[in-house]
Amino acid sequence: MDDSAVSAERVRSGDIRATARLISMIEREEPSRLAVLKALHAYGGGAHVVGITGPPGAGKSTLTDKLVAELRGRGRRVAVLAVDPSSPFTGGAILGDRIRMQRHATDEGVYIRSLATRGHLGGLSRSASEAVRVLDAAGYDDVIIETVGVGQSEVDIVRIADTVVLVSVPGLGDDIQAIKAGVMEIGDVFCVNKADKDGAERVVREIRAMLETAVLNGAATRFSALYTARAALAPASTDPATIESARDSLRDSLRGGAMEQGAFHHIAAQAPGHPNLEIPPVVCTVAETGQGIVELVNEIKTHEAALAATGFLRSRREANLAWELGRGAAERVLSALERDERKETMSELARAVLDKRIDYYDALDTLEKALTRY
Amino acid sequence: MERKIRVLVAKPGLDGHDRGAKVIARSLRDAGMEVIYTGLRQTPEQIVSASVQEDVDVIAMSILSGAHNHLFPRVMELLKDKGVDDVLVVGGGVIPDEDIPGLKAAGIAAVFTPGSATTDIIEFIKNNLKRRE
Known part of the structure; x- marks a missing residue:
């Protein structure tokens, strides 16, 4: 199949070859992809984008395989993007996540695509967000x-997924790992996999303690805004009328969308020792045997x-898109700066800074002014 | 961006020996290719379906069980059914010389038997891709 045969209609009609080729065109940054992506823009927005992240060997692929099976059982069509690292030396990659998911290969309701990072840091490939939009559409x-x-x-x-599942396993390190900044802050749902192994209970305790402390400290984590909104719905009173009026006021304060009754009743387990404090759920699984998968889903x-229900789906997507737009704009600026005549401008400025004729910050100001002219 | 060669490495059939396939996978990776490794006991249907989803340039299959005369042509047939004609398919494993002409007639571009140098396999793939810029 030729790249030129790829069209939005074919992707929309469920043509797997066209979808797969379009993702390849995205990976190659083929300019011809843009017409198709623009045509697909009218569609999509309905997919629930779920990120599965965690350290190497935590069982992410096996877990993903089981999640796919459970979601299929619920009648949903599922796409998987499985990212593995490229070698920084040869540019080659072994993409081995699929090995655990091959039983779904011939299921027409499942699409699985392996992506290499191709030098991109941050845990994903550069193509991931465009690929997600294609699969959504x-x-x-x-x-x-x-x-x-x-x-x-x-x-x-966190810039792509609506819901991030952070997978941990027993035996990776002491409890200080759980309070370090970084990946531990990004989970919406926490999963302790290989929960049949020694030390699983300790990992659960540590994660819960970390989450509880974060909530008590009012720390700005990925889940904190959602929980603040939830807190408005947790009136001290158990009087139904009071609860209902708190609900109403929150409903009014949030943009759009009918609030699903019951959605607020349950997001999280309660923190130990703080019966009114909610923390994100921590689910124990043994992906190998399927234990805990239903609960995780x-x-x-x-x-x-x-x-x-809280309107955070839209605001999260809005924030992510704004961030992505910023990144896209920065890339355009960089590539504009690297074009011939501007490259010469940068060299000139560099010489001026080296010769102490102007300082670094004057040089930056000059460049910025030059850019706004283009 | 530089065109990456994507290769699906699969083990059709029932034998459980994937050492060779892993050596090939690693060598192709070291040659700068992206290798999708699908593991043991893959049916031709799984291999073809995965290669379409992954949009690979090459399918490399290894088989030691002796079922190559059935499984390799079956993969070619399924590719044809799906209208896929731009994927290079190569095979390897314990395959008697007298079976090779038949496999080539079925569309397997090359058959690499034990003792083949990985550099030859890499060269062959690079020189015989069906898709080019």
Whole structure:
């Protein structure tokens, strides 16, 4: 199939070859992809985008395989983007996540695509957000993104996913790991996989203690805004009329969308020792045997419902898109600066700074002024 | 951006020996290719479906069980059914010389038997891709 045969109509009609090729065109940054992506823009927005992230060997692929099976069982069409690292030396990559998901290969309601990072840091590939939009427009109900095995700062997934599942396992480190900044702050749903192993209970305790402390401190984490909105719905009174009026006022203060009754009743387990304090759910799973998978999917879907009901789904997507626009604009500026005549301007400025004729900040101001002229 | 070669490495059939396939996967990776490794006991349907979803340039299959005369042509047939004619398909494993002409006639571009140098396999792939810029 030729790239030119790829069209929005073919992607929309469920043509897997066209969808797969379009994602390749995105990866190659082919200018011809843009016409198709623009035509697809009218569609989509309905997919629930779920990120699965965690350290290498935590069982993300096996977990993803089981999530796909459970979601299929609920009648949903599912797409998976599985990201693995490229070698910084050869540019090659072994994309091995699929090995755990091959039983879904011939299920027409499942699309699985492996992506190499191709030098991009942050736990995803550069193409990931465009690929998600394609799969959303192609009509998948859930798009699951499995990140590379992450360390402590690969947090790009929060810019794409509606719901982030942070996967931990027993035996990775002492409790100080749980209070470090970075990946531990980005979960909406926490999963302790390999929960049949020694030390699982301790990991759960540590995560819960971390979450509880974050909530008590009013720390700005990924979930804190949602929980602030929830707190407005947790009146001290148990009087139904009071609860209802708190609900009404919150409903009024939030943009659009009918609030689903019941969505607020349950987002999270209560923090130990603080019966009125809510923290995100911590779910124990053994992905290998399927233990805990139903509960995990329930929590993921409950989170989605809560996002939708509070209006946070839209505000989260808006913030992410604004961030992505900023990144896109910065890339355009960079590439504009690298074009011939401007490159010469930069060289001239560099010489001027080296010769102490102007300082670094004057040079930046000059460049910025030059840019706004273009 | 530089065109990356994407290769699906699969083990059709029932034998459980994937050492060779892993060596090939690693060598192709070191040659700068993106290798989607699908593992053991893949049916031709799974292989073809995965190669379409992954939009690969190459399918590399290894088989040691002796079922190559059935499974390799079956993959070619399924590719044809799906209208896929731009993927290079190569095979390898314990395959008697006398079976090779038949496999090539079925559309397997090359058959690499034990002792083949990985550099030859890499060269062959680079020189025989069906898709080009």
